[in-house]
Amino acid sequence: MSKKLSSVERVKEALAELGVPHQIKELPHSTRTAVEAAAAVNSSVSQIVKSLVFQTSHEKPVLILTSGSNQVDENLVSKVIGDKIKFADADFVRQHTGFAIGGVSPYGLTEDLPIYIDRDLLEQPLIWAAAGSSHAVFSITPADLLETTGAAVVDVHR
Numbered sequence: 001m002s003k004k005l006s007s008v009e010r011v012k013e014a015l016a017e018l019g020v021p022h023q024i025k026e027l028p029h030s031t032r033t034a035v036e037a038a039a040a041v042n043s044s045v046s047q048i049v050k051s052l053v054f055q056t057s058h059e060k061p062v063l064i065l066t067s068g069s070n071q072v073d074e075n076l077v078s079k080v081i082g083d084k085i086k087f088a089d090a091d092f093v094r095q096h097t098g099f100a101i102g103g104v105s106p107y108g109l110t111e112d113l114p115i116y117i118d119r120d121l122l123e124q125p126l127i128w129a130a131a132g133s134s135h136a137v138f139s140i141t142p143a144d145l146l147e148t149t150g151a152a153v154v155d156v157h158r
Helices: 007-018 034-041 074-081 090-097 119-123 142-149
Strands: 049-056 061-067 085-087 115-118 127-130 136-140 152-154
Touching: 007 136, 034 127, 034 136, 049 074, 049 090, 049 127, 061 090, 061 119, 074 085, 074 115, 074 152, 115 119, 115 142, 119 142, 119 152, 127 142, 136 142
Parallel strands: 061 115, 115 152
Antiparallel strands: 049 061, 049 085, 127 136
16 A cells, blocks of 8 residues: 655656656745745746636636736636636635645646646746645746646736
């Protein structure tokens, strides 16, 4: 019987399987918000990946990876993906990703989800994403994130 992996271990394992160079930083301070994460890793807020889970009108999960400096325009993204979306609640997020809000990572998800990435993230040389907890992050290039997640590039704000 195999041991159940922690959320952070799931992310580490997924990154390793994909061959993504990474170093997960587990920090003493919270990285739950984009501002906290930017301060913790000494980056700009626009370099932080907010991994936001939305629920479609058909009760399906959608993961949107957006720049920490942007807010997702739900109407705009709904038109792009062809289904109305709304922010998912904490139980829905955990049920469909295996992560708690504030620690949702694009890697180590417990379900395959459609993933969309904010075009603005692609302008950054290096970005930081949650690594399965509100105290763990890792850096990645936008090109590696795009390639390994298979995310569709979208504009998330007007």
